[in-house]
Amino acid sequence: MKRYLVIALVLGIPFLVLCSLSTDEQPVADFTAEPLSGNAPLKVTFTDLSAGDPDSWKWYFGDGYHSGLQNPTYTYDTAGIYDVTLIVTNVQGTDTAYEESYIRVVSDSQFLGANFTAEPTSGPPPLEVQFTDHSTGNPTSYFWDFGDEKSSVEQNPVHTYEEAGSYNVTLVVSDEECFDTLRKESFIVIEDVEYRQITENGITLKWKTDNDNLYVIISAATTGWVSVGFDPLGENHKDANIIIGYVKEGIPWVEDHFGTGQLEHAADTSLGGTDDVFNVTGTEEAGITQISFGIPLDSGDDYDKKLIVGESYKVILAHGPDGSDDFVSRHLKTVIVSITI
Known part of the structure; x- marks a missing residue:
């Protein structure tokens, strides 16, 4: 409706009169809304942008509800994708604006949000860390930045940190429509702990501990296996917690064994125990085999020895002939x- 200011003469005296005249324009429906997506319940403000001075409005929100206000606010309580329609009217006619799939409402479980955990988050190098995705919204792709110039596109990657330092970790998750990023500052801390070392009969043993674990590096001049046995009963393998490993075609192979006799030993798993070795790495270069690993100080396994920091233990070191993979x-x-843990 348009209004006009008219000057009228009544008995020769001028008067100002405000007149309302009907518009001669047909309405053109148009609108916007904010926000267009979000978590349920989602409160949306609709704003009429129609031309032609409509004098009535009819909104259809796509879920069975409607409004006759010019600029309504409406709350979507249920997850879904909603079409929105606005019908505007004046004396000259009616027009309709329709937006398909205009409002997107998701539940907590559908909302795309990056999240993750890791275990462990600290320790001496080399530290093998298991990253576990806990993202919501069913992402279809993943990108991990481990903070050490290494990355992965797996959902639940395992990554080994080789150098001491504090590392930021970033996870980017995405689907066909959007993405989300989570960055955790100083999330992985690799402690710079010095190894103690002993060399006897051409075999070198290095070791260090944290609160819960013993970390070991053993090397010898062989292209076969190397081993270390903790706390043997006598002068041979009996009752020792033995870790034995070799490198074949660049891949380290390590097993957790128990000394079943003076010279005999068997894998813990074959005896009903568990293999508790972790963070395994290994190299075979220039005729020298080196194996690195970690074991719990107290695994609770009947076929492992409980080791106490500050206590001294006998340790048996050995290696096999070249090629004994x-x-x-x-x-x-x-x-x-003899070493002190």
Whole structure:
């Protein structure tokens, strides 16, 4: 409706009169809304942008509800994708604006949100960390930045940190329509702990501890296996917690064994126990095999020894002949030393 200011003469005296005249324009429906997507319940404000001075409005929100206000606010309580229609009218006619799939409402479980955990988050290098995705909204792709110039596109990757330092970790999740990012500052802390070392009979043992674990590096001049046995009963393998490993075609193979006799040993798993070795790495270069690993100080396994920080233990070191890439070949060299954990 348009209004006009008219000057009228009544008995020769001018008067100002405000007149309302009908518009000669047909309405053109148009609108906007904010926000267009979000978590249920989602409160949306609709704003009429129609031309032609409509004098009535009819909104249809796509879920069976409607409004006759010019600029309504409406709350969507249920997750879904909603079409929105606005019908505007004046004396000249009617027009309709329709937006398909205009409002997107998601539940908490549908909302795309990056989230993750990791275990462990600290320890000495090399530290193997299991990252676990806890993102919501059913993402279809993942990108991990581990903060050490390494990355992964797996959903639940395992990554080994080789150097001491504090590392930020970032996870980006996405689907066909959007993405979300979570960055955790200083999330992984690799402690710079010095290894203690002993070398006997050509076999080198390095070790260090944190609150819960013992970390070991053993190396010898062989292309076969190397092993370390903790707390043997006598001068041989009996009752020792033995870790034995070798490298074949660049891949380290390590098993957790128990000394079943003077010279015999068997995998803990074959005896009903568990293999508790973790953070396994290994190299075979220039005729030297080196194996690195971690074991719990107290695994609770009947076939492992409980080790106490500050206590001294006998340790049996051994290695096999060149090419003995197995867990059963007889040793070529063996020596017993004493170390303090």
